[in-house]
Amino acid sequence: MSYVMETYSRLPIRLVRGKGCRVWDDEGNEYLDMISGIAVCNLGHAHPAVVRALRDQAGELFHCSNLYRIPQQELLARMLAENAFDSRAFFCNSGAEANEAAIKLARRFCNSSGKRGSHIITFEGSFHGRTLATVAATGQGKFRKGFDPIPSGFSTVPYGDIDALEAAIDERVGAVMLEAIQGEGGIRIPPAGFLQRVRQLCDEKGLLMILDEVQTGMGRTGKLFGYMHEEVVPDIMTMAKALGNGFPVGAMIAKPHVAEAFTPGSHASTFGGNPLAMASSIATLNVMIEERIPEKSCEQGRCFVDRLGRLKASHPAITAIRGRGLMIGVEFDADIATLNAEGLKKGILLNIIQGRILRLAPPLVITTEEIDEAIEKIHAVLTEKGL
Ligand SMILES: Cc1ncc(COP(=O)(O)O)c(C=O)c1O
Secondary structure, X not given: OOOOOOOOOOOOOOEEEEEEOEEEEOOOOEEXXXXXXXXXXXXXXXXXXXXXXXXXXXXXXXOOOOOOOOHHHHHHHXXXXXXXXXXXXXXXXXXXXXXXXXXXXXHXXXXXXXXXXXXXXXXXXXXXXXXXXXXXXXXXHHHOOOOOOOOOOEEEEOOOOHHHHHHHOOOOEEEEEEEOOEOOOOOEOOOOOHHHHHHHHHHHHOOEEEEEOOOOOOOOOOOOOHHHHOOOOOOEEEEOHHHHEOEOOEEEEEOHHHHOOOOOOOOOOOOOOOHHHHHHHHHHHHHHHHOOHHHHHHXXXXXXXXXXXXXXXXXXXXXXXXXXXXXXXEEEOOOOOOHHHHHHHHOEEOEEEOOOEEEEOOOOOOOHHHHHHHHHHHHHHHHHOOO
């Protein structure tokens, strides 16, 4: 009997320790981690720089609220402006909250401009979070089931389809919201140039482009942020997951003229951007930049996809392998929902999305030897399952 609500179908192991790409359970069993707490621990578990930053900050000040200036917020906001695009930042605690803030900012901007409506177009297959507004924005009906009334003001078009997007834009629409690569939707990479064309369309029609980089951000795709593959700049961007390498933190950044739509009192969060969250994020971003982690993600991603391509020859159930950096999807023509349980027996943490896609999102510090080890274990799992 558990006193925890049953919102997850959990695997039976209890993880208690991690180091780099490896984690251990309470019985001492070791696992190679191919999911990083769902694209969160991008620098690996217990990264010394992040541990040190958190320990140091914990001895100084955990929390003080946003009633006061928080120097670490000022620094992280500047680092994001310098390493992403000229922006102002709002800090919160999760991806859903960052997207909720983005939706509120976009609506306030549109409503105050008086030129357009504040309706937001999102994409089929997208995932933006579990709050009511973010499930409304999410392009997968299953996440809305049973939660009526759902907030209005959103509609979806097929991902990657620029003509459908253009056709859906009327005077009610004020913004377009999308992921650089759809993560939960099945590691769906849009056609080349798609982000650029969305940007152009937004410019032509006077719409805001909101980019959800919660999963694709922080080096996951081989660039610091996913949009950097196409040299476009969104108006509003959200991040969370890997920002604090596992410490709960989210951020919504916006171009300065858009950010002005928020004034004191328009939006807030008690914990958002507290000194502990900021210390872990600053340390994480510093390591990302100094150790050129996005480049490593790009190189190791190529290596992983190459090895997976060879593996495919002995496993005909694999129908497609796609990825950018270390955000990789291996699609099967069979239901593979039980692969993760089989993975535990072989000492590897695997993650399945949409029932038939194996999502590989290991820490970005994974070595070539660890990729080889992962391939061996995946081969053993697939062989065991007759795939
Ligand atoms: C693209 C994207 N946006 C938003 C979220 C929600 O983030 P969180 O679970 O931190 O609220 C996720 C989580 O998987 C995500 O992948």
